[in-house]
Amino acid sequence: MRGRAGRRRDRRRGRHRPGDGRRGPVSTTEPREKAEQRTTDLGLPELPAAPYPAEVRERLDPDAAEIIARYPQSRSALLPLLHLVQAEEGFVSRTGIRYCAEQLGLTTAEVTAVATFYTMYRRRPAGEYHVGVCTNTLCAVLGGDQIFAELQDHLGIGNNETTEDGQISLEHIECNAACDYAPVVMVNWEFFDNQTPESARELVDQLRAGTDVAPTRGARLCSFRETARILAGFPDERPGAVDESGAGGAPSLAGLRLARGETLPGTGGTHIVAPRQEDSRETEDVREAEDARTAEDAQQAGAEQDGTGTEGDEA
């Protein structure tokens, strides 16, 4: 026998099998959550991760198939599939990673690399409400840093930690493209704009007390798992929720109005407000000029094909 004395060769060419290792085989009756936490003597997670139980797979498989069918290449479905498993458990577990890998023909290392790259995927069980405080530049200088510091004190938890009652997870997040409403706090990815330390404290207290809170804009708040399912690309089935999403608010459109030469409401500015019809006239002129250019190009191309183009054109 080749190899080090006393060591038996793995007959499956070194591939890891369920039950490999000193702790004995993973019992099929062991709860999955417990199996998920099993570690080797080095403190590393034991491989492979436990699979989802049959009843979970029965529920997930048709959804996964629907997601995968949206893409020409199955591996492109990884991001929504990770949201799907996050909707199942509230975070992306090792079992969830194994599930995605099996569905897409990827390795668990490839799936893990993606799941750990994007911060929207949580790798640990977390609270019902994911409270994200933007501490990126604009929000930070307008009070985001202060809000985050005060929420940590108020809740008694640090970044990426969860309150003991399992209600709130706190995270400082990067810019959420809502700088025009800075400083912003997000709950389960819905916006709470123009926050202060006081309003943010009140917000988390209401969430913990089970009081209904409404985001400043957008649809009603739903649980983190429901949000994850919507992010996986499934419709928001709450009546009226889609219509509540609304359009861009006044601060978001301020730049556009200024670019058009319009005054901002309530500013008492002296800019000339560009009349709407003038805008559409301009758009029409541009469109007509483009159409004329396209027709000219087509004519030119036809002439060249027929060999009737002018010498100057050929040059």
Ligand code: FES
């Ligand atoms: S800096 Fe906070 S949303 Fe952009």
